[in-house]
Amino acid sequence: MASTMYYKTYLQLDTLLNAQHPESYKTGKPAHDEMLFIIIHQTYELWFKQIIHELDSVRQIFSKQFINDNAPDLQVAVHRLKRVSTILKVLVHQIDILETMTPLDFLDFRDLLRPASGFQSYQFKIIEAMLGLKFEQRFEQHYYVSHLQPQELELVRQAEQQPSLLDLVQHWLERMPFLKNPEWWLEYQPLAPENTNRDFWTDYRCLYQQSLSAEEQHYLQIFDEIFIKGNPTPGRLTPAASRAALFIMLYRDYPMLQLPFQLINTLLDLDELMAMWRYRHLNMVQRMIGSRIGTGGTSGKHYLKGALERHYVYVAFAELTTFLIERSRLPQLPDRLKSALGYSFS
Numbered sequence: 163m164a165s166t167m168y169y170k171t172y173l174q175l176d177t178l179l180n181a182q183h184p185e186s187y188k189t190g191k192p193a194h195d196e197m198l199f200i201i202i203h204q205t206y207e208l209w210f211k212q213i214i215h216e217l218d219s220v221r222q223i224f225s226k227q228f229i230n231d232n233a234p235d236l237q238v239a240v241h242r243l244k245r246v247s248t249i250l251k252v253l254v255h256q257i258d259i260l261e262t263m264t265p266l267d268f269l270d271f272r273d274l275l276r277p278a279s280g281f282q283s284y285q286f287k288i289i290e291a292m293l294g295l296k297f298e299q300r301f302e303q304h305y306y307v308s309h310l311q312p313q314e315l316e317l318v319r320q321a322e323q324q325p326s327l328l329d330l331v332q333h334w335l336e337r338m339p340f341l342k343n344p345e346w347w348l349e350y351q352p353l354a355p356e357n358t359n360r361d362f363w364t365d366y367r368c369l370y371q372q373s374l375s376a377e378e379q380h381y382l383q384i385f386d387e388i389f390i391k392g393n394p395t396p397g398r399l400t401p402a403a404s405r406a407a408l409f410i411m412l413y414r415d416y417p418m419l420q421l422p423f424q425l426i427n428t429l430l431d432l433d434e435l436m437a438m439w440r441y442r443h444l445n446m447v448q449r450m451i452g453s454r455i456g457t458g459g460t461s462g463k464h465y466l467k468g469a470l471e472r473h474y475v476y477v478a479f480a481e482l483t484t485f486l487i488e489r490s491r492l493p494q495l496p497d498r499l500k501s502a503l504g505y506s507f508s
């Protein structure tokens with residue numbers, strides 16, 4: 163039986179391909195490059211939509227009470243986050259296409275855009291919020307509040323109120339069983355005799371201190387703040403989550419920790435790629451409009467520079483490398499824990 167499905171209908175091409183209406187055409191002085199300008203923004207927005215779709219599904223996975231490491235859950239989450247990272251790579255490169263437009267070509271229609279700006283992309287702000295950027299961390303918050311229309315501001319606010327990927331991954335790390343189950347640690351052989359509690363972290367702290375040079379000794383205080391005492395700074399993980407994440411980085415060669423390690427690494431990729439996009443966009447903006455204020459009314463490059471520096475989300479994971487020690491000096495894990503971290507065929 164012949165299907166009634168047709169390419170154009172399935173993809174709603176009538177809607178999609180009739181959604182480009184350059185303002186300059188309406189003035190009787192068509193600016194050739196305005197079509198490129200519109201299409202590139204629209205493709206960005208389509209990819210933003212896909213990213214939100216992926217992040218939403220990953221958030222749902224991490225919202226579960228229990229994530230079975232032997233089930234596809236974690237695999238699916240990592241796979242989708244890697245897809246987001248691949249999309250972001252394309253988005254970074256897409257700036258190359260926009261850079262084929264010269265500043266003079268842009269000036270042919272730039273004034274017609276005011277006060278519209280990419281700054282008003284609510285999907286971009288939703289992505290930032292879903293990843294874990296808090297309102298309090300945003301650079302120059304007044305632009306953010308005043309430049310979005312109320313219904314879009316509301317959508318971003320809703321995204322901010324839901325648990326972000328950062329919040330959810332943190333809770334998942336806090337629940338990581340390998341550091342918690344005392345039975346797996348029964349045979350742990352402490353490195354120092356004074357470690358009478360046979361506590362892994364007491365040993366690790368000592369090894370870390372030995373690895374520091376005289377000028378670096380103050381890092382021990384930071385180690386204590388992050389892994390023991392906790393310090394409620396935005397973007398910083400709780401001590402339990404920090405310990406779990408460091409443990410994953412240290413013992414990532416064990417099968418059960420490989421996917422968790424890939425998860426952390428992929429989050430770092432996302433932060434890096436968002437920053438790369440911001441950097442490429444900033445440079446493109448500088449080449450295109452120099453020091454002039456943006457059509458959206460911000461300070462232009464000053465705002466974009468501030469956002470580039472301040473809008474990292476996964477800094478706490480990036481900082482963990484400060485606390486690594488050489489592989490050969492790592493404490494030996496007890497056999498029971500090693501077997502829990504390996505493949506189980508029984």
Ligand code: HEM
Pocket residue numbers: 202203206207260268278279280281282283286440443446447450451455456457458459460461462463465466469470
């Ligand atoms: C000629 C090309 C472009 C110029 C000159 C430009 C300029 C600017 C400027 C000056 C800002 C700061 C806000 C303002 O005052 O307007 C901004 C923000 C922004 N633009 Fe563009 N832009 C261009 C292309 C794009 C494209 C293709 C996108 C893709 C969606 C985009 C997305 C954004 C976003 C998301 C922000 C907010 C960034 C943040 O908050 O970190 N822009 N842009």
